[in-house]
Amino acid sequence: MESILHPIKKAKKRADSEERGSWDKKRGLLLIRPSTKSKDRSASKNGLVASAGLKPAPCRFEMIMESLPAILHGSINYSAGALLSGRLQLKVEDPSGEVRLTKLDMVLRVDTTTRKPVQKNCEGCTTKHDIIREEKFLSQPKSFYKMGDNQFPWSLLLDGRLPGITYCQLGSISYSFVVNATTSSDENITFTHPLLIQRAVPPGPDHASTRIFPPTHLTGRVTMPPVVHPVGQLPVTLTVSGVVEKKEQNQTRWRLKKMMWRIEEHSKVKSTRCDKHKRKVSDDEAVQHVDSKQLGNGELKSGWKTDFDTSGGEIMLDFQAQLSTKPSHKPSCDVDSLSGLEVKHSLVVELIVAQEFVPNKNTNLVTPTGAARVLRMQFALVVSDQGGIGLSWEEEMPPMYEDVPGSPPCYSNADQNDGALGGDLMEDCHGPDLEHTDLERVPTSNPCEPPVYRQRRRIDMGVALPIEYRRGPDDADGAGPSQPRQQHRVFWLDELDEEPQHIPRRRVADEDCEAAVDYGEQSASAALAE
Secondary structure (H helix, E strand, O other), X not given: OHHHHHHHHHHHHHHHHHHHHHHHHHHHHHHHHHHHHHHHHXXXXXXXXXXXXXXXXXXXXXEEEOOOOEEEEOOOOOOOOEEEEEEEEEEEOOOOOEEEEEEEEEEEEEEEEEOOOOOOOOHHHHEEEEEEEEEEOOOOOEEEEOOOOOEEEEEEEEOOOOOOOEEOOOEEEEEEEEEEEEEOOOOEEEEEEEEOEEEEOOOOOOEXXXXXXXXXXXXXXXXXXXXXXXXXXXXXXXXXXXXXXXXXXXXXXXXXXEEEEEEEEEEEEEEEOOOOOOOOOOOOOEXXXXXXXXXXXXXXXXXXXXXXXXXXXXXXXXXXXXXXXXXXXXXXXOEEOOOOOEEEEEEEEEEEEEEEEEEOOOOOOOEEEEEEEEEEEEEEEEEOOOOOOOOOHHHHOOOOHHHOOOOOOOOOOOOOOOOOOOOOOOOOOOOOOOOOOOEEEOOOOOOOOOOOEEEOOOOOOOOOOOEEOOOOOOOOOOOOOOOOEEOOOOOOHHHHHOOOOOOOOOOOOHHHHHHHHHHHHHHHHHHHHX
């Protein structure tokens, strides 16, 4: 019976294989036919395009950015925005070398897209367009030539409350420049240039948080940076205190068995309805959707320090957390936009602790009680892009008038009223004479040189001091000088400010010179004789 049945099975298998082979051949033919049809269709389409005779656009646009990348420094409440500047360049490609435009406008647009719209396949419910800035470059028709420098400069200040570009599971936010031009032949030309806008929150002091876990005496303290970047590590310091509870004869303590951490991303979006689908939604203006996903995670089973000898006991642990531990993790920065899209992040730390019983007489005798707890802590994270070496535009600008400090007080005459000078007075000093330095003029051979003064000093070695001649009471008619008197000359400040007066020298007689010389020789000989 078996010998009869076996050939039948083999025949069936062969028939099945033949049918499969024929089906594979048919399948190959089916796979080939659509490709040929698609080629024919594409060829027919190209033929239709060529037959239609559509002309290329007479001109095209290019965007030239002159400013640095748009980075909003600081949080939404404290950011001053960002400055942008650039040029819109028009390139004429018409064979005639001339294009006449009747309209040329450029708008900065923000596009908010939701992945859970009120009505599927509805563009009005899926994407929302908002215009931030609008520029009109032409007020009347104008002709542009191929050889000309057709450039349109522009500049704007972005509001510091604008959200950065975001791509999350529930929606996205993007920015773009949209240029609309109309030629004299009523031909519309559209150009779109994407714009990258980021937000960078500056780092600050480390953030410390404390958590209490009743009914136990356990207290957890976590120290970590306040700002996290999508690329990099997050150093976290964890300290658990109150792990030992001592009694008269024994003590109970908690021992850390395992530590787990994870970073979660929470996104929220409000799906608005368009005018066509107002009746599909209730009286509420929008439908809110919430989604959460896990980014980076990790666990530790060792590597911490346990101290049961101090009062209360402590467990100290340091670990490095990452925002994305896998290539598939694509974190988004924190966003809180007016359009309804919100993205936030949080760090969740879980500790598994087990209770132990220890007698005070022998602390090496440890007995597990079987009780265990899970200590869960959650901390908010601020995820932001890196600012690099850039600074906010308000920190780079020069100081304003109100930033200049007050000047010293001014002085004015007594007859001036109170006003800009503050009513200050300047009076003469009637007190005792001030201390001054006795100055003398240095003799010079050139009378045109400005006067030079030096401090007068007494010279010894038989040289007399300068002699000043004054007129006596008997010489009122100016007949001649009176008896010479030795006196120091005092120069006042008023005299120093005046220009020097050059008095011609009096010609000295030969007899006077000889007498002076004889006097010097006699004094020198007398000194030698002594």
